[in-house]
Amino acid sequence: MRKFQPTCHVLSNGIRVVHLQVPNQVAHLGFFFSAGSRYEQAHEVGLAHFLEHCLFKGTKTRNALHILSRIDAVGGELNAYTAKEELCLHASFSKEHTKRALELLADISINSTFPEKEIEKEKEVILDEINSYLDSPSDKIFDDFEEHLFKNHPLGNNILGTKESVSSFTQVDLQRYVKAYFTADNMVVSYVGNMPFKKLEPLMEATLSHMPLTAPRTDFLSFTSYSPFQINVKEANYQAHAVLGGIAPSYKDDDRMAMSLLINILGGPALNSKLNLSVREKYGLAYTVEASYSSFVDSGFWQIYFGCEDKNINRTMDLIHKELLKFRSKELSSLQLARAKQQFKGQMALGMDVNAGLMQGLGKSMLAFNQIDTIQEIHQGIDKITGADLLRLTNEYMPKDAISSLIFGVEQD
Numbered sequence: 001m002r003k004f005q006p007t008c009h010v011l012s013n014g015i016r017v018v019h020l021q022v023p024n025q026v027a028h029l030g031f032f033f034s035a036g037s038r039y040e041q042a043h044e045v046g047l048a049h050f051l052e053h054c055l056f057k058g059t060k061t062r063n064a065l066h067i068l069s070r071i072d073a074v075g076g077e078l079n080a081y082t083a084k085e086e087l088c089l090h091a092s093f094s095k096e097h098t099k100r101a102l103e104l105l106a107d108i109s110i111n112s113t114f115p116e117k118e119i120e121k122e123k124e125v126i127l128d129e130i131n132s133y134l135d136s137p138s139d140k141i142f143d144d145f146e147e148h149l150f151k152n153h154p155l156g157n158n159i160l161g162t163k164e165s166v167s168s169f170t171q172v173d174l175q176r177y178v179k180a181y182f183t184a185d186n187m188v189v190s191y192v193g194n195m196p197f198k199k200l201e202p203l204m205e206a207t208l209s210h211m212p213l214t215a216p217r218t219d220f221l222s223f224t225s226y227s228p229f230q231i232n233v234k235e236a237n238y239q240a241h242a243v244l245g246g247i248a249p250s251y252k253d254d255d256r257m258a259m260s261l262l263i264n265i266l267g268g269p270a271l272n273s274k275l276n277l278s279v280r281e282k283y284g285l286a287y288t289v290e291a292s293y294s295s296f297v298d299s300g301f302w303q304i305y306f307g308c309e310d311k312n313i314n315r316t317m318d319l320i321h322k323e324l325l326k327f328r329s330k331e332l333s334s335l336q337l338a339r340a341k342q343q344f345k346g347q348m349a350l351g352m353d354v355n356a357g358l359m360q361g362l363g364k365s366m367l368a369f370n371q372i373d374t375i376q377e378i379h380q381g382i383d384k385i386t387g388a389d390l391l392r393l394t395n396e397y398m399p400k401d402a403i404s405s406l407i408f409g410v411e412q413d
Helices: 047-054 064-072 096-109 116-134 137-147 163-168 170-181 197-207 256-267 274-282 310-329 334-352 353-371 375-383 387-397
Strands: 007-010 018-023 026-033 077-082 087-094 187-193 232-238 240-247 286-295 300-308 405-409
Touching: 018 170, 018 197, 018 353, 026 096, 026 353, 047 087, 047 116, 047 170, 047 232, 064 077, 064 096, 077 163, 077 334, 077 405, 087 096, 087 353, 096 187, 096 197, 116 137, 116 170, 137 240, 137 300, 163 405, 187 256, 187 353, 240 310, 256 274, 256 286, 256 310, 256 334, 256 375, 256 387, 274 286, 274 300, 286 310, 300 310, 310 375, 310 387, 310 405, 334 353, 334 387
Parallel strands: 018 187, 232 405
Antiparallel strands: 007 018, 026 087, 026 187, 077 087, 240 300, 240 405, 286 300
């Protein structure tokens, strides 16, 4: 496995930078802001995602076409995404165009003007995106599950917003959100590419020198009020969909790594995950069954998703609960645990072999923890996990009476 040695730096204006030099022709750059959907106020649901779209619509010196063409014209890619806790602008490009990419991302982060004509056009794009999402039960069920899980809390709000909220947004709303969250103390720059930091640093200092240093912001609302639920509705077209899960450790919790390992054993990407071997391979009840764990600064959640024929929903649920009961009842053997750890490390190595994803992972980690762990430190953390840790976590976060479920059954003609 290649050396994994990112370095962390701070620019003169306080912007944090994580840098990893790799001997590749393609470089990847991301600007990460703590400005995701959980920071929206009650009247702003969907504003962060709307901002993500509108940042590409014009700056003081560029119109929308110039922005979209600046990286694409040299064969690169410009993109962005909005999550619950971060908003990210990112680009991939041939390494000789690093300065071009830096200048563009800085320009749209600092100098966006949000032309009103473009705002109105983009509303139609997002309303169509909402319609597309509503028409896809296999996507919608995840957002609906989070809405019920984090009921009456910003973490439960749909990142896309609603048709009503998106239609109401104005240029002033966008400007206010940027002023509050697009500041030097609230961002991280992540770079993975073949340029040493001593050459990259002066470029970053020059392009980001006008980033506002800080701004008054409303503290986010912590989540403390989970209540389990069981909901069964008819929303699927051909295949039934189901999600079950519950609350999990935050990303600042010492149990975060152990929870990640537990979820990976249960229903990670490997074909030999416990749920895949039982639900799919042994009984052939579902094409897809997978588990995941998402963590936030103050909370987190785990979930298991599967899609199957409507008639097999209850049987599949029973099999999953049976597997969870095994994990609550008995520790993994030393051999099982050692194999699970080896597999987990290998999957992490595969993830680090894709530089675009690596750049995003480093940026998100720096934004969340203000540091980057080395691969050796990560492996040491995995090695410390015991069978007793996994048993305790399963009983703490996965007792049957604390597990929620959402089922999209098939509507009958």
